[in-house]
Amino acid sequence: MLTSESVLDGERGLSDYAIEAHGLTKVFEKKAKAEALGLKRLYRRVKPKKDKVVAVDHIDLSIKEGELFGLLGPNGAGKTTTIKLLCTLLLPDEGTATVNGYDVVKQAEKVQESIGVVTGGERGLYWRLTGRENLWFFSQLYNVPDHLAKERINKLLKLVELDERADEQVEKYSRGMKQRLHVIRGLVSDPPILLLDEPTLGLDPASARVIRDFIKEELQKKLGKTILHTTHYMEEADQLCDRIAIIDYGKIITLDTPENLKKSIQRTDIIQINVSNFKQEDEEKIGALEGVQKAVVTFTDPTVGEATIKVHVEKAEEVMPIATEFLIKNGARILTLEQTKPTLEDVFISLTGRKLRD
Amino acid sequence: MKIVKDWRTFKAIFLRNVKLFTSYKSWIIATVIWPIPLLALNVYQYKPLGTDAAISDALKNYGFSNFAGMIIVGTIVYLLYNRLLWGTGVSIQSERWMGTIEVLFVTPTNKMIVLIASGLSSLLEASWWIVSIFLLSWALFGVQPTITSWFCVFISLVSTMAALVSIGVFFAGFFVLTRAADQLASGLQAPVRFFSGVAFPVSALPQMLQYFSYLFPVTYGISAMRKSILIGGNIEAIWLELVLLYVMTTIFLISGYFTLKAVERQAKKKGTLYLF
Numbered sequence: 001m002l003t004s005e006s007v008l009d010g011e012r013g014l015s016d017y018a019i020e021a022h023g024l025t026k027v028f029e030k031k032a033k034a035e036a037l038g039l040k041r042l043y044r045r046v047k048p049k050k051d052k053v054v055a056v057d058h059i060d061l062s063i064k065e066g067e068l069f070g071l072l073g074p075n076g077a078g079k080t081t082t083i084k085l086l087c088t089l090l091l092p093d094e095g096t097a098t099v100n101g102y103d104v105v106k107q108a109e110k111v112q113e114s115i116g117v118v119t120g121g122e123r124g125l126y127w128r129l130t131g132r133e134n135l136w137f138f139s140q141l142y143n144v145p146d147h148l149a150k151e152r153i154n155k156l157l158k159l160v161e162l163d164e165r166a167d168e169q170v171e172k173y174s175r176g177m178k179q180r181l182h183v184i185r186g187l188v189s190d191p192p193i194l195l196l197d198e199p200t201l202g203l204d205p206a207s208a209r210v211i212r213d214f215i216k217e218e219l220q221k222k223l224g225k226t227i228l229h230t231t232h233y234m235e236e237a238d239q240l241c242d243r244i245a246i247i248d249y250g251k252i253i254t255l256d257t258p259e260n261l262k263k264s265i266q267r268t269d270i271i272q273i274n275v276s277n278f279k280q281e282d283e284e285k286i287g288a289l290e291g292v293q294k295a296v297v298t299f300t301d302p303t304v305g306e307a308t309i310k311v312h313v314e315k316a317e318e319v320m321p322i323a324t325e326f327l328i329k330n331g332a333r334i335l336t337l338e339q340t341k342p343t344l345e346d347v348f349i350s351l352t353g354r355k356l357r358d
Numbered sequence: 359m360k361i362v363k364d365w366r367t368f369k370a371i372f373l374r375n376v377k378l379f380t381s382y383k384s385w386i387i388a389t390v391i392w393p394i395p396l397l398a399l400n401v402y403q404y405k406p407l408g409t410d411a412a413i414s415d416a417l418k419n420y421g422f423s424n425f426a427g428m429i430i431v432g433t434i435v436y437l438l439y440n441r442l443l444w445g446t447g448v449s450i451q452s453e454r455w456m457g458t459i460e461v462l463f464v465t466p467t468n469k470m471i472v473l474i475a476s477g478l479s480s481l482l483e484a485s486w487w488i489v490s491i492f493l494l495s496w497a498l499f500g501v502q503p504t505i506t507s508w509f510c511v512f513i514s515l516v517s518t519m520a521a522l523v524s525i526g527v528f529f530a531g532f533f534v535l536t537r538a539a540d541q542l543a544s545g546l547q548a549p550v551r552f553f554s555g556v557a558f559p560v561s562a563l564p565q566m567l568q569y570f571s572y573l574f575p576v577t578y579g580i581s582a583m584r585k586s587i588l589i590g591g592n593i594e595a596i597w598l599e600l601v602l603l604y605v606m607t608t609i610f611l612i613s614g615y616f617t618l619k620a621v622e623r624q625a626k627k628k629g630t631l632y633l634f
Contacts, residue, residue, distance in 0.1 A: 091626045140367065143363040336434075
């Protein structure tokens with residue numbers, strides 16, 4: 001395999017992987033808060049201090065051709081920064097990465113030709129143009145011949161059932177329609193690799209399902225694309241991805257298939273208790289009960305103390321009576337109590353002690 | 359082939375801009391209406407000084423026999439400067455506002471082509487202005503051009519426009535870096551308007567200030583246009599202005615290219631590309 005140092009401009013490195021990253025790191029400088037700087041700054045002619053934020057911290061990734069790889073983590077974990085490093089929108093401070101065998105720094109144009117980037121949200125489309133005009137515009141920027149572009153655009157519009165609204169201005173589209181347009185915009189150049197950054201963000205469940213099915217069935221199974229998919233929806237990662245890397249504070253904390261990740265905490269039993277009249281101050285106490293490894297409380301209605309408590313324990317049968325007794329003694333009312341199978345959220349809790357959406 | 363790729367980029371950007379411009383019908387009308395008060399302001403500030411003939415007589419010392427024409431040509435070039443600075447220099451900033459800067463920068467396109475296409479599509483809008491403003495000036499202020507060589511008018515206009523697009527290319531890089539393109543563009547308006555002699559002959563300025571005027575391409579654009587439109591100047595009369603415009607165009611384009619490269623790299627390093 002060629003190392004990034006030996007890669008010449010335009011030459012493709014030999015690699016078994018569609019995407020590879022080694023020690024990839026991105027540090028941002030952020031102006032320190034004024035109060036933290038103190039009054040001295042007013043008198044000293046010095047530059048304001050800058051805090052350093054490590055957004056991506058020495059991550060290693062190897063994604064095989066045709067794989068649907070998930071990057072799962074809470075907001076601010078470093079998922080989008082990783083995508084931006086891989087799609088050449090950011091320059092890494094340390095480490096190397098190749099996409100389709102091309103170095104993301106030295107062969108940025110080749111990388112750009114190899115990828116389609118899809119972002120979530122309302123941005124990234126020209127609202128005053130029609131859906132078809134948007135797709136044609138991007139096809140030209142990717143150097144697709146006109147006749148081929150038109151043919152491909154028609155096919156793509158049909159695939160996501162936008163063909164009947166294709167000649168309407170994008171500003172008239174619903175959120176779900178815009179997102180479908182985003183996804184096919186990433187396909188106008190027929191790239192072998194797709195980088196999908198939270199493609200279902202903010203969509204209603206039905207629209208999100210349409211996008212998810214399209215990604216799995218069409219993009220991966222039929223078209224054989226390599227896909228790097230970031231999300232903070234654990235169910236989505238679980239359903240779609242062949243392998244998942246869980247990222248937190250810029251670091252990959254674990255990486256495996258969804259099944260293996262869940263198996264890794266199989267020795268842990270999980271008790272899920274739905275309660276009312278639960279007091280916030282009891283959250284720490286329940287975590288300190290004998291036999292409890294971790295307890296995470298999610299308030300569904302804080303005004304009446306309605307909450308879901310997930311208790312990670314070694315043996316459920318031993319802890320269940322202790323936990324219920326504690327709750328009743330402290331005035332909580334148990335609504336339901338069950339032993340559940342571990343989810344990816346439980347994997348995250350087990351590794352970080354926090355909920356995915358904290 | 360690179361040239362085909364660049365042509366596709368050029369065509370896509372050009373057509374997109376035309377479509378965006380024409381999708382706002384009110385813009386098309388507004389672009390013609392709003393310069394009128396500026397034109398009128400410039401013309402009427404001379405009016406209390408005497409009759410039109412007396413003012414034109416006084417301006418003869420500076421080589422002009424029609425004061426309204428002098429002002430109108432100056433104002434048109436100044437408006438063109440504003441339009442092209444906005445159309446070219448702020449085109450990348452506009453992508454930020456539209457939320458499309460990242461999807462644009464992730465495409466394998468030559469960003470210089472993007473800028474030049476944006477500038478030239480602004481020229482299409484600008485042509486609409488020029489024709490409309492001339493017609494309105496003729497109707498409102500009775501300006502009668504004295505043209506002996508249409509070729510000179512054409513070459514003056516094209517050379518001025520090329521120089522103005524190159525200024526836009528030059529500033530585009532700074533606008534990517536500063537994220538305050540509109541303030542910077544606005545901040546440049548008054549100095550350019552003053553030093554280029556939009557509403558008066560540059561030769562009326564004190565010598566010291568004239569040196570500053572010579573630094574602005576708009577000065578040469580106005581001068582070449584006034585000579586070819588108002589005093590029937592031929593190629594011998596405007597050759598110096600044309601040469602200086604070409605030199606400045608070359609300098610601005612080359613330095614703009616390197617500035618944009620450097621600034622794009624800096625924005626990708628700092629992660630400021632998408633920030634407003």
